[in-house]
Amino acid sequence: MGSVEFAAQQLINGLSLGSIYALIALGYTMVYGIIQLINFAHGDIMMVGAFIGWFCTTVLKMAFLPALIISMTITAILGMLIERIAYKPLRKSTRLAALITAIGMSFFLEYGGILVVGPQTRTFPDVFPQTLYNVGGVTFKYGDIVIILTTVVLMTILQFVIKYTRIGKAMRAVSFDKDASALMGINVDNTISATFAIGSSLAAAAGVLMGVYFNTINPLMGIMPGLKAFIAAVLGGIGIIPGAMLGGIAMGLIESIVSGLGFSTWRDAVAFLILIIVLIVKPTGLLGKNIREKV
Amino acid sequence: MLKLDNIHVYYGAIHALKGISFEVNKGEIVTLIGSNGAGKTTCLKTISGLLQPKEGTLTFHDKDLTTISAPKIVASGISHVPEGRRIFANMTVSENLDLGAYLRKDKEGIKEDLEMVYGLFPRLKERRRQIAGTLSGGEQQMLAMGRALMSRPELLLLDEPSMGLAPILVKQIFEIIQTINSQGTTVLLVEQNARMALSIANRAYVLETGKIVLSGNAKELMQSEEIKKAYLGG
Numbered sequence: 453m454g455s456v457e458f459a460a461q462q463l464i465n466g467l468s469l470g471s472i473y474a475l476i477a478l479g480y481t482m483v484y485g486i487i488q489l490i491n492f493a494h495g496d497i498m499m500v501g502a503f504i505g506w507f508c509t510t511v512l513k514m515a516f517l518p519a520l521i522i523s524m525t526i527t528a529i530l531g532m533l534i535e536r537i538a539y540k541p542l543r544k545s546t547r548l549a550a551l552i553t554a555i556g557m558s559f560f561l562e563y564g565g566i567l568v569v570g571p572q573t574r575t576f577p578d579v580f581p582q583t584l585y586n587v588g589g590v591t592f593k594y595g596d597i598v599i600i601l602t603t604v605v606l607m608t609i610l611q612f613v614i615k616y617t618r619i620g621k622a623m624r625a626v627s628f629d630k631d632a633s634a635l636m637g638i639n640v641d642n643t644i645s646a647t648f649a650i651g652s653s654l655a656a657a658a659g660v661l662m663g664v665y666f667n668t669i670n671p672l673m674g675i676m677p678g679l680k681a682f683i684a685a686v687l688g689g690i691g692i693i694p695g696a697m698l699g700g701i702a703m704g705l706i707e708s709i710v711s712g713l714g715f716s717t718w719r720d721a722v723a724f725l726i727l728i729i730v731l732i733v734k735p736t737g738l739l740g741k742n743i744r745e746k747v
Numbered sequence: 748m749l750k751l752d753n754i755h756v757y758y759g760a761i762h763a764l765k766g767i768s769f770e771v772n773k774g775e776i777v778t779l780i781g782s783n784g785a786g787k788t789t790c791l792k793t794i795s796g797l798l799q800p801k802e803g804t805l806t807f808h809d810k811d812l813t814t815i816s817a818p819k820i821v822a823s824g825i826s827h828v829p830e831g832r833r834i835f836a837n838m839t840v841s842e843n844l845d846l847g848a849y850l851r852k853d854k855e856g857i858k859e860d861l862e863m864v865y866g867l868f869p870r871l872k873e874r875r876r877q878i879a880g881t882l883s884g885g886e887q888q889m890l891a892m893g894r895a896l897m898s899r900p901e902l903l904l905l906d907e908p909s910m911g912l913a914p915i916l917v918k919q920i921f922e923i924i925q926t927i928n929s930q931g932t933t934v935l936l937v938e939q940n941a942r943m944a945l946s947i948a949n950r951a952y953v954l955e956t957g958k959i960v961l962s963g964n965a966k967e968l969m970q971s972e973e974i975k976k977a978y979l980g981g
Binding site for chain 2: 624629633638
């Protein structure tokens, strides 16, 4: 394989993987943006989404798209419930209390998942033809195209919602200033719920796509991608939506390049190395900037 | 139309308002003056629902607003321009104004009011596509006031509109407050700049450490020796 083909191949792999990271990272960054909480249960919410997708396709024999929509809907409700039950009562407590609760919620979902569905790994059915396409020495799967396409569509919808809809404007307002938002007549609690719903549904989409891509799912599958998506969100600038997209894609590309060069055992280490470098060199992330308030 | 009766507000253990009672009538400009920490801002925050009183009642048009949340208070016709302006600095000027009309559904009315706000503040119209955080302090104050007017309030609460502004701008802002009032909006104005506030107000209340110590006609208070000494610099 020539070096051009090699680069193109890693680009395809990296974009698929990065799309999944980006979808998860969006939830991290949106929740952080609105209540300054790193929701460490977010990767596990993705896992729940993957299982719902698995249930729909395996047991209910659904096609990919309805399974995706159902998984996103149920997981959105789960996300809202988690916020109302676990995080809302702590909104006026220290940030550390909420953070520790998020870690607790993460364990609850992981081991609750094991209790309910068992610890064994399950095989995701082949919802797509396993055709390999070969264009000029670069191979990609049907699944690659679906992942990238689904992600592009979801991100476009998200951008539209955030920029132009009433709830999107409310979300931006609340993430900037809760009291001032309340003075506009915005219901802050409902807006936070909506943010959890949207973030969780994007994670569910990522979960279903992961199932499709890697074929296997298990109750602990959310841990590593969750952490990497968190790094992606920090890399792009936590709280900044385009940053999460950029950070996710960058993480995916870096990982696939590292693997492609033959260092796949170092893949995870490189991810954390990136986190350390970002925190040292530019803690606000790639797209982070400091807006100073005028007095 | 607005009536506070024996309002007590606490910040944790701190007793910030110790039984405040006052009234604002339709069409008036009423000002609350007093030094730092007297409880002026706390008073406005209690009216707009950002703080809840521990005791006392708050009524607006005979409707009890004491325990109503901030969004519902906006819906009932009170709009608060908070201290420090609190504009959404990451959004454009026109997005800020849109958010002011968040609860309204009447597209035509919103459009009219937007024109009205742009008429009052032509600078905002020129800069409507600009990110609000890049505006000057005076323009940000105008934006905060315009945003509050977009809910078409009956009562406008203004907290320190002169803060940090050059004297020429202060004069301009106060003229606009008078214009807003003459167009039918009742104004409750909190100010440290007592001279300016008294010069445009009908009535005034003087706050000291959480209590009302003086009240009356603004012109008369301006002549009172006590006020001159304490708030008007001699």
